[in-house]
Amino acid sequence: MSKGESKSGQEPSPVTEPEGEPVRVLLAEDNVIASELISMMAKRLGCRVDTVSNGLDAIDLIYRAQQLDKAYDLLLLDAMMPVLTGSETARRLRAEGIDSSQLPIIAVTAATDPAEVREYLRAGMQGYLSKPVSLAEFSACIDAWAPGRSKKPHRGRRTPSDALRRRYDLRKIEVLERFETAVTAGHLAPGIATELREHLHKLAGTAGSFGETDLSVAASQGESLLEGAAPDGLRGAISRSLDLLKAVA
Incomplete structure (x- = not known):
């Protein structure tokens, strides 16, 4: 059997990338190492990701992206940030009329006590990712909250550099x-x-x-x-x- 043939004698089908626009993710995280880790995961899944270090900058970037007709599909908010916390950022966006159908918001946090999770939901978030975030969990989050967008399949774990x-x-x-x-x-x-x-x-x-x-x-x-x-x-x-x-x- 030649190198390029399958067992059936036919040429193997080429691997194709998903069609459509890639998922646009905005990550607000003031921990540089955590930000880089999550960004690596997002890029591995074929997402386009932008990062900021506080909630106020996230709000500014969200409106700028909308004006350019490049709105984000998903906002990831660290729970504890300077200037505006994750919950404060979510409340402000929801109060200004950006609802969950326009922009799902997910908390990224090491604090997953039930009382704290309820606080995230009351602030207008749709769920949370617990730190340390795994590639599988991140992939599932995108499937749940940006289902109409393109994402590369999850093919196992990638270790930090x-x-x-x-x-x-x-x-x-x-x-x-x-x-x-x-x-x-x-x-x-x-x-x-x-x-x-x-x-x-x-x-x-x-x-x-x-x-x-x-x-x-x-x-x-x-x-x-x-x-x-x-x-x-x-x-x-x-x-x-x-x-x-x-x-x-």
Whole structure:
């Protein structure tokens, strides 16, 4: 049997790409590593993806795209972002008349507690993707919310690049150092609890994508500790969070 023949003796059919316009995705995510990971998935599925780092920029880009007759098919919103959070962004878009038939909105979040999920839905979102986002879940999301658009089939897992892995490893070191500095400081700086919670939220969202599930869980636990800490117990909460991270990092 020659190399180009199938077992039936016929030439194999060529692989064809889906017809139609590709899915246009807008991702609002302030975590650079998470943004690159999700963008890689979107591009692998044949989507056109634009990225911004906050909700206000997302709103601006949505209206600019509409004016150019290149409206987005799907908006992915990180739950915790500067300027406007994911829920605040969704509420503003819905209040301005952009409904779910025009633009489905999906939360991308490490926080999937039922109460938080209800908050996403009340804000006008249609669902959520839990971090770390898998290629299969992302593919299913596109099938569900942009069914009339073109998408390449999902053909297995793609691992992050070595360069992205190195950046992630450096980010882990920076987070640990920031916690150690806070623990040993003579006094806690104003806003330190918010800053450290944001570090943990981002770490929880990306650690699982690199196969470090235990670290993702530890970061989420630390985030909860800091969120519930009273002012006089904040240093202890920071110290316990650091211990959780060190145990698995």
